[in-house]
Amino acid sequence: MNSKEEKCTVIENRQLQKNYFLMKLKADYIASQCRAGHFIMLAASRSYDPLLKRPFGILRAEPPYIWLYYETVGRGTELISSLKAGDEVDAIGPLGNAFPEFTGKRILMVAGGRGIVPLYFAIETLGPSNDVFLVHGVRTKEDFNLQDEIKRLPLKNTYLYSDDGSFEKKGFVTTDIRDIITSNRIEITFSCGPDAMFENLFHTISGMNTENYVSLEALMGCGIGICYSCVVKMVTGHYKKVCSDGPIFKMEDIAW
Amino acid sequence: MVNTSIDMSVDLGFIKLKNPVIPASGTFGYGEEFEPFFNLDTLGGFVLKGIYKEARNGNPPPRIHETASGLLNSIGLAGPGAVELQKIITRVASVTTTPIIVNVCGGSDEEYVEIAEIFDSMPEVAMLELNISCPNIHEGGRCVAQDDKHTFRLVKRIKDLTSKPLMVKLTPNAPNITSIACAAEEAGADCLSLVNTFLGMAVNLEKRAPVFKNIFAGLSGPAIKPLALKLVWEVSRSVHIPVIGMGGICSGRDVLEFMLVGASAVQTGTINMVEPCASVRIIGEIESLMNTLKITNLNEIKGALRV
Numbered sequence: 001m002n003s004k005e006e007k008c009t010v011i012e013n014r015q016l017q018k019n020y021f022l023m024k025l026k027a028d029y030i031a032s033q034c035r036a037g038h039f040i041m042l043a044a045s046r047s048y049d050p051l052l053k054r055p056f057g058i059l060r061a062e063p064p065y066i067w068l069y070y071e072t073v074g075r076g077t078e079l080i081s082s083l084k085a086g087d088e089v090d091a092i093g094p095l096g097n098a099f100p101e102f103t104g105k106r107i108l109m110v111a112g113g114r115g116i117v118p119l120y121f122a123i124e125t126l127g128p129s130n131d132v133f134l135v136h137g138v139r140t141k142e143d144f145n146l147q148d149e150i151k152r153l154p155l156k157n158t159y160l161y162s163d164d165g166s167f168e169k170k171g172f173v174t175t176d177i178r179d180i181i182t183s184n185r186i187e188i189t190f191s192c193g194p195d196a197m198f199e200n201l202f203h204t205i206s207g208m209n210t211e212n213y214v215s216l217e218a219l220m221g222c223g224i225g226i227c228y229s230c231v232v233k234m235v236t237g238h239y240k241k242v243c244s245d246g247p248i249f250k251m252e253d254i255a256w
Numbered sequence: 257m258v259n260t261s262i263d264m265s266v267d268l269g270f271i272k273l274k275n276p277v278i279p280a281s282g283t284f285g286y287g288e289e290f291e292p293f294f295n296l297d298t299l300g301g302f303v304l305k306g307i308y309k310e311a312r313n314g315n316p317p318p319r320i321h322e323t324a325s326g327l328l329n330s331i332g333l334a335g336p337g338a339v340e341l342q343k344i345i346t347r348v349a350s351v352t353t354t355p356i357i358v359n360v361c362g363g364s365d366e367e368y369v370e371i372a373e374i375f376d377s378m379p380e381v382a383m384l385e386l387n388i389s390c391p392n393i394h395e396g397g398r399c400v401a402q403d404d405k406h407t408f409r410l411v412k413r414i415k416d417l418t419s420k421p422l423m424v425k426l427t428p429n430a431p432n433i434t435s436i437a438c439a440a441e442e443a444g445a446d447c448l449s450l451v452n453t454f455l456g457m458a459v460n461l462e463k464r465a466p467v468f469k470n471i472f473a474g475l476s477g478p479a480i481k482p483l484a485l486k487l488v489w490e491v492s493r494s495v496h497i498p499v500i501g502m503g504g505i506c507s508g509r510d511v512l513e514f515m516l517v518g519a520s521a522v523q524t525g526t527i528n529m530v531e532p533c534a535s536v537r538i539i540g541e542i543e544s545l546m547n548t549l550k551i552t553n554l555n556e557i558k559g560a561l562r563v
Contacts, residue, residue, distance in 0.1 A: 002292050005533050048478045048506060049325045051530055092532060221320045221327070222529035226285035226305075228331045229320040239313055239334065244289075 003095050003224065004029050010087045011065065016145040019072040020114075021081050024065055030093040031063040036121035037215055037248045040066075040093030041223035044076035053092065054080065055220045055243070057117035057192075060124055069146065071114050095223050096247045099190055099213060103129040108186040108210075110173050110201060111136040112193020113143055118215045118247075120146070120153070122190055127154025133184055135159045135177060137197070141167030157184070173197060174204045181208055189213070191251070202256045212251035218242035262546050263553045264539070266300070266521050268498045270421040270446050271355060271382065273300035273521060275542065276511060276554060277535050280449075280502055280523035281306050281359035281385060281425075282331070283476075286341070287348045293532040296352035298539060300521060304341070306359040306387050307375075309367055311337035321458045321467045326479030326504075327526050328458055330468040333361060333390065338374050345380050355382030357423065363393040365400075365410055369417065376418040384420050386411065386445075389427040389452045401427045401452075404439035411443035423500065426450040428487055437491045449500040449523060450491060451484045477526040478504040485517055492518025492559065506534070508541025512549075518559045 011024040030040060041053035054076045059067040072078045083089060099122050107130050109119040116136060123132050134155050138144045144167055150158065159180060160168035169175075173193070180186070191201055192215040205212065221227035225244030232242055233255040240246065264275040279290075281303040287296055296302065314334025321328040335341070341358075349356060358375040362368030368386070375381050388401040388410065400406045407424075415422050424440040426433055428451040437448055453474025458467040467473075484503020492499045501519030505511060506527045514522050527534040551557060 003532075005293065005531065047325075048530075050322055051325055051327060051477050051526070052322055053530060090531070219318055219320065221329075222532075224529075224532055225289050226283065227320065227329070227529050228314060228334050229317070229329065231314070231317055231319070231334075237313070 002033060003093055006030055006091050006093065008089050008091045010083045010085055010089060012085055013081065013083050015081070017142040019081075020143070020145050021070055021072070022145070023068040023070070023083070025068065025089070025091070026064050027066050027091060027093070028064040030091065031061045031066045034058050034061050034066065034094035035098040036125045037096065037098040037118050038094035039096050039118075039223070039247060040091045041095065041220070042068075042080060043090040044079045050076050050079070052076075052221055053090070053223065055223055057215070058094070059117050059120050061121070069114065069117050069120075092223055096243060097245075099215070099248055102126060102188065105187050106131045106185055107133070107188045107190065108181060108184070109134045110177070110189055110191035110193070112173055112197035113138055115191070115193035115197070115215070116146065118192050119190055120149070123153045123155060131156045133157050133159075133180065133186065135161070135173045135180060137161040137163070137171070137173040137193075138167065139163045172200065174200045177201070177204055178208065181205065181210060186210055189251075190215070192217075198254075199256045202251055206252070214249055214251045214254065216242045216247045216249060216254075218247075261552050262543055264542060264546070266554055268421075268447055268520055273355065275300040275539050276515065276521035277539050277542070278302055278357070278500065278521060278523045279528050279535050280525040281387065283525045283528040286344045287352070287356070288344070290532060291351065294536045296348075296354050298536050299354050301355035301357055301382065303357040303359050303385055303523065304345070305335060306333050306361040306390075307335055307338055307341050307371060308333065308361045308363065309338050309370055311335065311340065316469055318467060321473065323456075323458070323475065324479060326475050326477035327529075328456055328468070328473040328475050329453070330470050330473040338371055342374070342378060345378060349380035356380060357383045357385050359385045359387050359425070360414070361387045361390045363390065365413065368410060369413060372414045372418055376420055381420060383423055384414070384418060385423040385425050385449060386414055387425050389425065389429075399427065401436055402430045404435045407436050408439040408443045411440045411445050415444035421446040423447045423449050425452055426491070427452040428483065429455045433487055434490055434494045437495050441495045441497050445497060447498040447500060447520070448491065448495065449502065451480075451487050451503050454480055454483060476504070478506055480504045481510065485513065488514055488519050489517035489561070505538070508538050508543075508545045511538060511542055512545055512557055515554060515558045516561050518561075520558060
């Protein structure tokens with residue numbers, strides 16, 4: 001991976017429902033190099049407080065632009081949410097491995113909450129040459145922000161859920177997933193979401209003979225594989241780094 | 257305009273570095289992670305992530321916690337083990353001529369000796385840095401660097417077996433860092449590096465629990481710079497061997513400040529995690545600052561603090 005430091009320009013940083021934001025950045029190098037599943041590290045400050053950059057999955061890329069969809073979860077993301085059009089921001093990217101590429105396959109994307117981000121990119125990339133389906137769950141309707149964008153994606157079918165029933169069907173991404181996989185003859189799944197979703201998903205679909213890839217999120221220090229803080233335990237008992245060994249792993253390799 | 261007569265090299269007596277900037281152990285991986293970002297030949301040298309004999313998994317997450325302008329870490333010296341590191345060094349040495357420094361760890365004196373012997377035999381290794389801050393399995397987790405007699409004994413043992421220059425890395429978490437520094441010097445250390453991280457802690461108010469499993473963690477980053485500067489000043493005045501200063505260095509100005517209080521060279525740390533090209537930027541800043549200050553040789557600034 002040819003990652004670089006790049007000074008990006010904020011084109012738009014728009015607040016959606018609740019504390020969700022959609023940011024468009026001019027990032028010539030990153031936009032030209034990134035693939036579905038990659039992420040960037042973004043500076044939260046021009047000083048050293050907060051010190052560390054923050055990791056963001058890439059929603060989509062259309063050189064020279066990339067889009068980020070994020071939720072403010074702490075001081076770093078709050079500072080980033082205050083960036084305005086025209087502001088410059090330091091980034092490192094593209095980082096991590098990427099989703100594998102396929103053609104002629106039947107692929108199911110499983111997104112929990114803001115886990116839609118890397119899958120959105122994967123749907124845009126793989127949709128034209130595969131049959132791609134989406135299962136997307138959110139806590140409540142205010143956590144679903146990209147309805148128009150998702151409608152335009154090259155998807156065969158979309159299944160939407162909310163935990164509380166305030167939007168589409170009440171339930172979780174795992175509620176009907178066995179039926180969805182069987183009836184659509186799904187061969188491959190890509191998933192991204194909170195830990196609880198992954199654990200549930202793993203127990204629900206393991207043994208169904210699908211090839212399963214997960215995109216993990218972790219507390220990250222550097223994003224480039226040197227601080228060893230973003231580790232995840234594998235079934236072998238060893239730790240792997242989410243930033244540079246991942247963020248994409250085979251689901252069966254993780255010790256859930 | 258850049259003054260071509262500017263000389264950024266530093267002579268430590270046993271090795272000459274093209275500039276005083278050395279990324280520190282644990283903040284620069286094994287060097288190769290930085291190849292996409294810049295040419296490793298730009299650096300004065302670099303220290304590899306600390307190594308034990310066997311592969312180590314490290315501590316369970318969370319392993320880091322951000323503080324005001326700082327970073328607490330409790331990684332647990334995860335690493336691939338000595339055999340694997342030898343392969344990595346062969347690979348990295350094929351792409352750079354910059355001095356490669358191995359950070360030698362050990363859970364016991366015997367393990368330190370074994371690791372030092374392994375890397376003493378590699379011509380690709382320019383220097384050993386003895387990490388005497390590792391928890392010692394025979395001393396209830398206390399590290400060698402907390403005891404001047406143990407420091408003397410271990411440094412002497414390693415110095416007697418190796419033909420490579422030996423740098424001893426000191427911890428600020430010792431009752432008296434100056435007496436440890438003097439013990440290392442007396443035992444034959446060629447130079448000292450300081451400081452390692454300061455022990456600190458973080459707690460989770462909601463959970464009424466410590467953030468880290470080990471409760472304590474090491475604090476690094478700009479937050480520790482004034483503390484590090486003081487210790488580098490004190491130690492530099494107490495020993496006759498070169499001191500490599502570190503602790504929160506983020507700019508060329510920081511480097512010259514550490515040299516002003518007595519450091520012969522520096523190590524950059526946490527900034528490498530924030531900004532992969534930081535060390536290259538810092539080297540550039542040193543050059544322009546030397547221009548501004550009208551100095552052509554870093555010896556003019558080293559230890560030149562007027563008090």
